[in-house]
Each structure stands twice: as structure tokens, then as C-alpha cells.
Amino acid sequence: MAQWRWMTAGESHGPGLMGLIEGVPAGVPLTRDTIDADLSRRQQGYGRGGRMAIERDQVKIYGGVRHGQTLGSPVALLVENRDFANWAESMSPDPGTPDRVVTRPRPGHADLVGGIKYGHRDLRNILERASARETTMRVALGAVARSFLKTLGVTVVGHVVSIGSVHVTPAPWSLDDFARAETSPVRVLDQEAQAAMMALIDEAKAAGDTLGGTFEVMAFGLPVGLGSYVQWDRRLESQLAAALLSIPAMKAVEVGTGFQQADQAGSQVHDAIWWNADQGFTRRSNRAGGLEGGITTGMPLTVRVGMKPLSTLMSPLGSFDIDSKEPFLAQVERSDVTAVPAAVTIGEAMVLHVLAQAMLDKFGGDSVQEIQERLTSWNAHVRKF
Numbered sequence: 001m002a003q004w005r006w007m008t009a010g011e012s013h014g015p016g017l018m019g020l021i022e023g024v025p026a027g028v029p030l031t032r033d034t035i036d037a038d039l040s041r042r043q044q045g046y047g048r049g050g051r052m053a054i055e056r057d058q059v060k061i062y063g064g065v066r067h068g069q070t071l072g073s074p075v076a077l078l079v080e081n082r083d084f085a086n087w088a089e090s091m092s093p094d095p096g097t098p099d100r101v102v103t104r105p106r107p108g109h110a111d112l113v114g115g116i117k118y119g120h121r122d123l124r125n126i127l128e129r130a131s132a133r134e135t136t137m138r139v140a141l142g143a144v145a146r147s148f149l150k151t152l153g154v155t156v157v158g159h160v161v162s163i164g165s166v167h168v169t170p171a172p173w174s175l176d177d178f179a180r181a182e183t184s185p186v187r188v189l190d191q192e193a194q195a196a197m198m199a200l201i202d203e204a205k206a207a208g209d210t211l212g213g214t215f216e217v218m219a220f221g222l223p224v225g226l227g228s229y230v231q232w233d234r235r236l237e238s239q240l241a242a243a244l245l246s247i248p249a250m251k252a253v254e255v256g257t258g259f260q261q262a263d264q265a266g267s268q269v270h271d272a273i274w275w276n277a278d279q280g281f282t283r284r285s286n287r288a289g290g291l292e293g294g295i296t297t298g299m300p301l302t303v304r305v306g307m308k309p310l311s312t313l314m315s316p317l318g319s320f321d322i323d324s325k326e327p328f329l330a331q332v333e334r335s336d337v338t339a340v341p342a343a344v345t346i347g348e349a350m351v352l353h354v355l356a357q358a359m360l361d362k363f364g365g366d367s368v369q370e371i372q373e374r375l376t377s378w379n380a381h382v383r384k385f
Helices: 032-043 082-086 111-118 124-130 132-150 175-181 191-206 236-245 258-263 340-363 368-384
Strands: 005-009 016-022 059-063 075-080 155-163 213-220 250-255 273-276 280-283 301-307 318-320 327-329
Touching (some): 016 132, 032 059, 032 340, 075 132, 132 155, 132 340, 155 175, 155 191, 155 340, 175 213, 213 340, 236 250, 236 301, 236 340, 250 258, 301 340, 340 368
Antiparallel strands (some): 005 016, 016 075, 059 075, 155 213, 213 301, 250 301, 273 280, 318 327
């Protein structure tokens, strides 16, 4: 079984972020511009902070790609941190005396528990890796998965559903609608909600506070039959939940109409089965979010993610110094008012990684052509079932 294995390395203010993927089939079209486009999307959004004015993330490809196509060997990527020029001494790997020491943990962050777990008295050793800056490389690697899935007819898109108390008016979104979200400062499909969200962000910034929200990721073009019910960890719901909750600040995931279903009768929840000669078996509704029994139904995959407000507050909460044990206001690091619009791109990346593995699990193959042939044969079988 082919494995889509990937890892990241690097610190927020270190020299850069590195990533490696093994399992990318040969023949996937891939360029630096393709990856940079998603890196740029991650940096956008109303409510972002000063770090985005410093970094202009661009990828360097160090292996696995030749003349715009993957080779079948591991793909190695690097994104340099421009801000490292201001941190070269503080973040040096060479022996020395640390400066910019952090001893005041922030409520809601990994600072305190990470320090306790790893025995660090300088909490900078925690926050540098626990920082959401790490998701830059997740997005870069996700762009590789996006390019792979595109060759199989799969498109993954996302949009913001809410920021703070402002929610988008629900609608049955189609793939064509999502281009509008990319032109919105808060990545929404509802213009009235956009104005209200931006006003709420301004209020939170003036108060030194932060805002969370929810976003939705959808995948179009998936075949029937990805995932499995035979073991708990092969159900796509479990894989998606684990991947999405691994993103810093994410606290909830729902598939389809999710939590709403807990309040409804079964007749209001389940999707009646339909059949016609052209499509075979399908559904006329999609409350299940494209998954039944841990397996894709062929309908659009729909997952929604809840993000808590960012833990770094410009008007900080109370904390205690880990050395003196004296009370202080918590450490203030450079931060955003909200990062929900940016989180959409990160959420897409995590869904892309899960779906790339699911495709390899189902169809295998060492090259794109081999996988495409198996997918075509499978789709013909499904239509005749």
C-alpha cells in the first residue's frame, strides 16, 4: 500500500520551515508558482497582524521535482523566514547564552504545559514550534497534494462561515461560487456578513481582544468508495477530524450538518438514495457531508471546523512567572486579531493530505497515469452497480 507520508520541521523565528513528502506519484505537474499561490492565500485576510507585513513566503524545491513534474521520489521543500535576520543570534543553533527568554506563559497556549512536559525553563523553546507559523509548511505540502488530486478530477475549496457572533446565511454552495470567497477580505460568500465581520474585527482590535470562528472545506469530484468501515482508523471521518484538529487553535469538527443532526429526527437527517441510468446510485441531498460509514458517497465532501480566539491578547490575561512565581500580565507576542480567513487555506491543506492518502489506499500506483487508469475503470464499475 502506497503511503502519503509527510513531516515538517522548523521554528517560528528560525532560519526557515522544511517539509518532506514521500509517496507522491510520478508525473504530477508541480511548480513553485503553484505552491506560492497557496502560501500567499494563507497570509491574506482582514485581521492579520504585523508578521504578514514581514514575511513574503516563497518556496524552494530541493528534491523530487524535475522540469515541472514529480519524479516519484520524496518531494523536499523549504520556506525561509525573512524575519530570521532579526533573530539570528537569539535563535542560533550554536552554543551560547539565550536571550529574549520567556518565563510568562500565555493562557490558552502551549507555553506552560509544554515547558512542564519538556523541562524547558525558557518558554520560547515551546512557543517557537507550537506557533501557527508551522502551518506555512503544511500549506506548501498541501499544494503538492492539491496538484496530485487535480490530476484525478478532485477540487478542494473553502470559505468562512462565521467570525465571532457574525454568521454567513446558509446556502447550497456550488463549486462555481467559491471564486467569490477569494476576492473577499474575510473569505466569505455573503457580502452582508462580510461587512459585519470586518466591523466586529475592528471592535476587537480596539479592545485588544481576539476572535475565533468557523470555516467550511468542501471537496468536489471524489469517487464513491474512499475510506472504509472495517477499522476505526480507516474511517475517513476519523482521519479528517484528527487532521483538522491538529491545526493550532482548532477545537471542533463536524461532517455534513453535524451537530444539528443531534436535535433532529432521522427522517430530517438521512439522504434518500436515488438511481438513474447515467449516474448510477446517488443522493438528492447531502446532509451526510459526502460520507456514510466512513466511506465517500460520491457527493461533495463537507467538513466544518471551529476555531477558538487566538491566545495572544494585546490586553493580556493574568498569569504567573514560572521562575519568580509572581503574578504578571501574560507575555505579548506579535499576533493577529483573527486568523479564521487564513485558517481556511490550512484546513484545505489538511483535507488534501487525507484525501491524497485515501486515493492511494484505494487505487495505488506509482505514476499518475497508472492511478488515472484505475480510477476510470472503478468509476465505470460504480455506474454499472
